[in-house]
Amino acid sequence: MLGTLLIVFREVIEAGLIVGIVLAATKGVAGRGLWVSFGVAGGVVGACLVAAFAGALAALFQGAGQELFNAAILLIAVAMLTWHNVWMASHGREMSRELKAVGAEVRAGGRSLLAMAVVVGVAVLREGSEVVLFLYGIAAGGGATMAGMLTGGVLGVLLGAGLSALMYLGLLAIPAHRLFAATTGLITLLAAGLASQAAAFLQQAGLITVLQTPLWDTSGVLKEDSMLGRLLKTLIGYTDQPNGLQLIAWVAVVAMMLTLMRLVNGSARQRAPSVVPQPAE
């Protein structure tokens, strides 16, 4: 039972962290709970579909279907996270002014919340498909240990969700005027990590076979497979033996985020000259 619990807990945490960050990043935006719930539900449905059709998917593209699918959905999540940060950079100033002035929830563009719902859906689909396959295998196997293992699975989901909720509450403890910067940073690192994972899948697919040599090895310091290693892998893209392509992907996403946010922030200031006195720079 413990083994099952740990495996399921690990997968749920990896998705739960992302959901928690998304929720913290959209705090104060009207309707975000509903959108995130749709994202989770969509992810669960998607996970069941992927699990059911795992064989057919893998057979596509000369046996590289699964890797290409994983890379594609990870890159879609990167694009959605980028969209969110850029949108917030463009509108964040107005939003925080509105929040303070009106004290009520802000109307965000439906597209920004849709983007976050997609991110949540991708995360739940990725981890969920593994949980579904694993638990299905146990249920189909049957036998005396089945009840114990299924209990472990359910407990793993509850514990994983619980720890993710704690992390979300921890994020909310950040003072309101710093929360925006904190979640922007978390989303940037999250996207960079997802891009690094996508790079590895593209190489595993055989689509890209260059830049595959590991650049360094920190598994002596922190193994990627350890609990902390997995948490860091989700949060910042930690991998104990990154190769050239992964490093380039990580740096490129961070650079792209910073550049795009700066670009729209600059034009946002030009668009709406503020009557609120700007702090001296």
Added chain:
Amino acid sequence: MIMTRLAFAALAALALASAAAADPAPIPVTLKNHQFTPNLIKVPANQPVVLNVTNADSLAEEFDSTPLKVEKVIAGGQSGLVRIHPLRPGRYAFTGEYHSATAQGVVVAQ
């Protein structure tokens, strides 16, 4: 938007750079009763390697290895190609993640 075009161009360049290499002959590996056969796989170092993993069990298994940088779900009764990057000489462990107590193996590059 120029960013999207740059990204596509970079991806295409990388794919082209990789197109020349063909897959090496796959090494057969069988998973049965949640055990890998062979479970010690010798491969030449510094060359790309491909494993053809056949899942002879009825249920799906995930071929997973962090040092090999591979993770792949193989449905019951099906085979999957696992492409591994050129390895420095050494031992690289892999497992079947859903039954990791018994599904274990090592790739030895030399």
